[in-house]
Amino acid sequence: MSIFHPKGNWFRAPTGSERMWVGLALVWCLVMSITMPWWHFQGKQNAPSETYEVDPAAFMERVNQFVDAHQVDEVNGVPIVEPPPGGDAYLMGQMWRWYPVLKLKEGQTYRIHVSSVDLQHGLSILPLNMNVHVLPGYDYVMTVTPTTSGEFNIICNEFCGIGHHLMTGRIIVES
């Protein structure tokens, strides 16, 4: 009678199948609690945490330097930039584009600096479906090793104003 007042001392430990279920649920919660740190050490896919404070204007300047230094081609007027394997790459979220197009090599590791120079954006690499959140003022470093090759599209998946559904980019991975 969940609407009436229990009287007297109603305190008692669970018994029978209720006790079994509480125990089983607790075990399952512990399994999930252990899986996450286990994967942190053993797994190859972990959420990046390396972050630096950056002024949006300074970040844009670094992006432009990066493009000038490593541009190899262009597509639809967007520069294609090939960072040195193992080196730093830059990806800028701006209303409404991901700039520039990156050209990477399969199996090589890159430190991709992602930031926004205006609103919040969502970096989403397709069709892999890999996503991170991008904030202005935060230089977020994703240490990424492409394990597949081909052309990968980038979209924005955080609302960033009326042109949000036009905000795309690209990563090209050579085998």
Place this chain on the structure above:
Amino acid sequence: MNTQTATTDEYRVCNTTGLNIFRKAEWFVKANAVLAVIFLLVGAVAALLLALTRWSNVMLLSDVWYYRMLTVHGVNMLVFWIIFLEMAILYFASTTLLNTRLFSKKLAYVSLVLMTIGAIATNYIMFAGQADVLLTSYPPLEAHPLFYLGIILFAVGALIVCFNFFATLYIAKKNKTYEGSMPLVTFGAATAAIIAVVALVHGAIALVPTFFWSMGWTEMMDPGVYRLFWWGLGHHSQQINVAAMVAVWYFIATMSTGAKPLNETVCRAAFILYILFINLAAAHHLLVDPGFSAEWKMWNTSYAMYLAVLASMIHGYTVPASMEVAMRRKGFNKGIFGWFARLPWKDPGFSAVALSAIIFGFIGGITGVTLGTEQINIMAHNTLRIPGHFHATVVGGTSLAFMGLCYYVVPLIFQKDFYLKGLARIQPWIFGGGIVIMSLGMSFAGTYGVPRRTYDSDFSGATLETGFDPVAHIMLGILGIGGILAFIGLLLFILLVVAAVFFGPSLKGKKMPTWQTPEAQKMTDDLISRGYEEEGKDYKHIKTPGTVVLVLIFLLSFAIYYFANWAALADLWHIR
């Protein structure tokens, strides 16, 4: 302040439950419930338009109106509808169930006025097109100051209701209006109110400086810090919903089947776990945000959060188990599931709650915990998998349970009978079915990476072309069809409730008409009338094999979904 001698001017005796219903509090239950349903309708019309826009072959709205309606939908559903109804629950659970008058009628008026003004102001500015910032209003995106001010006024009003609720609990205890401990439903409501205070404080930290900024008085709040505190509001609000929803589960379980909590200690401990361990869970919106260490993210999502998951898993057992015991006590002992078939499925209050528990657990809960895992979040953040998850918790779970509650509130509080009861009986199935279809459409489209909050899934016209697998578009079509079905179910609900409340036959001085057969109702009444009198006498030996099978199926589904996601994660590029 002496309330020892209550008069009949102060309360009426319910002809169905025998509880005392305090007239002043009753008026506020009604007022808040009516306002809730009004804002539900606004949010629902927006919902239909959104579903018909995300359905990529239809794309009904223009881009501007899509984002505007998305803002309208989020704010009206997640803030105004659900919190107004929760305020109604707080008034009911504190006064009627504790047999006490309301602490302060004046405060109740003040809070109602503040909340109403706030809700109208925010709606006005959204429809005026000066607040296309979506529910979360992430800076640097900026809305008209009235948008923030309206929400702040609404929140202050809600805080006052919480204060009035706690003060009512206090005077009930002081005046000894009840013996023993407060009822479980009140305990659940108190849990919701405590979490509400924590949520609203976080909301103030995020939104008050943002309001000042929009007025040009201060600098913009750091976007990352804003997200941290905004989700302290946004996620805690969902825990208010969960606690209130579970309280409604227990309430309807008793009213419709005569169920009694198997073990008060276990049920109440589970509510306390919500209070203690949910306040860290806001982190799982920030799992792929810059600025937080891996340790911070993991601590805040696992060790602490999983005790709140444990709480939900406990309620997921105790609610059906209490019903199973009640049904077996009535003699429905055939096999493992004989009791299940004989549950009062024709009672829309019951079927809404049963569907709510199933949808919340099997779809909302499993996906929520899995997607809220630090690494798995990489392939879920901001995709349609997220709305696929929370429409199963907050709509299929909370809103559907609240609809079920309304099938009892209308006859018991408004004292009006329903018309077209046949339609009422199928309404929860139409609404719940629609939400399940829509939620699955969203979730599967999201596994292809289809983004949430995006007008055109194909980004047509972008400088660098992109696009999705045709299957993803089929899933968006399923989303649209589910959305239409859910809208029909919701409209039916509003029509039934409005027709009953304003034009329904009066039930004054009468017992609530049963949704079940007279014989079934008599058995339920018989169990309820025995109350706690026979504690531990004749039912302790009754086992719950049916519920055990149900929860084991649940655990198996959970484990399969959880590990399947880890397997999918292993296929991604390496990232750290």
